[in-house]
Amino acid sequence: MSSENSDQLKRSRSDSNQESDSLSAALASESIKKLKESIGQAIYGQEDLVTEALCCLFGGGHLLMTGAPGLAKTTLVRVFASSLGLKFGRVQFTPDLLPSDIVGSEILNVDASGRRSFEFSKGPVFTNLLLADEINRASPRTQSALLESMQEKAATIGGQRYVLPSPFLVFATQNPFESEGTFPLPEAQLDRFLIHSIVPYPSAQAEKQMLEAHSSNQLLADKIESSESLSVMSEDILKKIMVRTKQIPIEDSILNAIADLVRMTRPSDPSCPPQFKNHIWYGAGPRAGMSLVTACKSFAMIHQSESIRWAHVRRMAKPVLRHRIKLAAHALRDGITEDSLIDSLLDRIQAEKGNLALGLE
Numbered sequence: 001m002s003s004e005n006s007d008q009l010k011r012s013r014s015d016s017n018q019e020s021d022s023l024s025a026a027l028a029s030e031s032i033k034k035l036k037e038s039i040g041q042a043i044y045g046q047e048d049l050v051t052e053a054l055c056c057l058f059g060g061g062h063l064l065m066t067g068a069p070g071l072a073k074t075t076l077v078r079v080f081a082s083s084l085g086l087k088f089g090r091v092q093f094t095p096d097l098l099p100s101d102i103v104g105s106e107i108l109n110v111d112a113s114g115r116r117s118f119e120f121s122k123g124p125v126f127t128n129l130l131l132a133d134e135i136n137r138a139s140p141r142t143q144s145a146l147l148e149s150m151q152e153k154a155a156t157i158g159g160q161r162y163v164l165p166s167p168f169l170v171f172a173t174q175n176p177f178e179s180e181g182t183f184p185l186p187e188a189q190l191d192r193f194l195i196h197s198i199v200p201y202p203s204a205q206a207e208k209q210m211l212e213a214h215s216s217n218q219l220l221a222d223k224i225e226s227s228e229s230l231s232v233m234s235e236d237i238l239k240k241i242m243v244r245t246k247q248i249p250i251e252d253s254i255l256n257a258i259a260d261l262v263r264m265t266r267p268s269d270p271s272c273p274p275q276f277k278n279h280i281w282y283g284a285g286p287r288a289g290m291s292l293v294t295a296c297k298s299f300a301m302i303h304q305s306e307s308i309r310w311a312h313v314r315r316m317a318k319p320v321l322r323h324r325i326k327l328a329a330h331a332l333r334d335g336i337t338e339d340s341l342i343d344s345l346l347d348r349i350q351a352e353k354g355n356l357a358l359g360l361e
Contacts, residue, residue: 046076062170244301245298258293284321
């Protein structure tokens with residue numbers, strides 16, 4: 001066989017392998033549809049939260065959920081794990097929780113001969129989907145135990161590095177109404193969350209649906225156990241969707257708009273509007289722009305879009321940026337919030353770019 005024929009055969013095999021590893025748009029769309037339907041059977045009136053959680057799932061990022069108790073935050077994580085057939089772990093954060101309670105610790109074992117040895121006992125972080133419940137109740141020391149796991153997808157104990165299962169996602173919750181016995185999350189940890197979702201109360205119609213389902217013992221959330229699997233999407237399909245999500249293209253005009261948006265949140269940057277400079281303590285860092293691109297790709301994947309549009313950027317900007325911007329104390333007094341600031345910056349960019357959003361809404 002000539003070298004030319006050999007090269008052609010190798011390329012043919014490589015193309016064949018890529019085709020077998022790829023996922024068709026039709027199959028991806030059908031899989032996502034089934035997953036959304038499965039989640040919708042248990043979660044009522046939280047469409048935005050479900051969408052943002054799916055963006056984190058397909059983008060391989062972590063989700064921070066802020067809302068009052070009883071708004072299906074914990075149920076959402078349980079339903080996600082069950083619908084995907086993923087390993088599920090839960091940590092209830094409390095002030096006395098230690099880092100070893102999360103990542104694990106080395107235990108001294110003594111065998112029959114009296115020989116001593118250390119054995120690593122894995123903590124709940126060694127799972128696919130970790131629910132960090134009321135994460136702001138733990139001390140900063142314990143909260144920081146998650147930093148390496150969230151960023152590096154690994155944990156270091158006793159000088160030994162242990163790789164976490166793939167995929168690994170942290171879905172954390174926090175209660176915004178309680179301040180006693182809580183510790184605000186460090187900025188470095190907040191930056192590790194791809195999306196920060198604000199969970200509102202459900203609509204009257206959604207709440208009535210919940211009551212009707214509960215009264216007839218049909219509320220799926222009441223029946224799901226963490227060990228029960230109602231898998232509608234295999235892990236293999238999920239990983240292929242995650243790969244396909246990364247491959248969604250983005251035009252230079254949209255990419256430049258995202259870069260401008262992030263830089264405008266920094267009071268020291270010349271592009272920051274003068275009326276906001278005194279209201280911003282610090283703005284979003286470079287990871288914010290990368291996170292916004294990732295979230296927009298996931299949103300485009302969910303809605304079967306072949307590329308990122310300006311409408312996708314507008315939809316995902318607030319969930320991605322709101323926890324990466326710190327306002328000065330007097331900003332709230334002047335009626336400025338993180339979300340209103342982001343809306344103003346988006347409007348400014350759209351006006352400056354002219355026809356950036358034309359036909360893309």
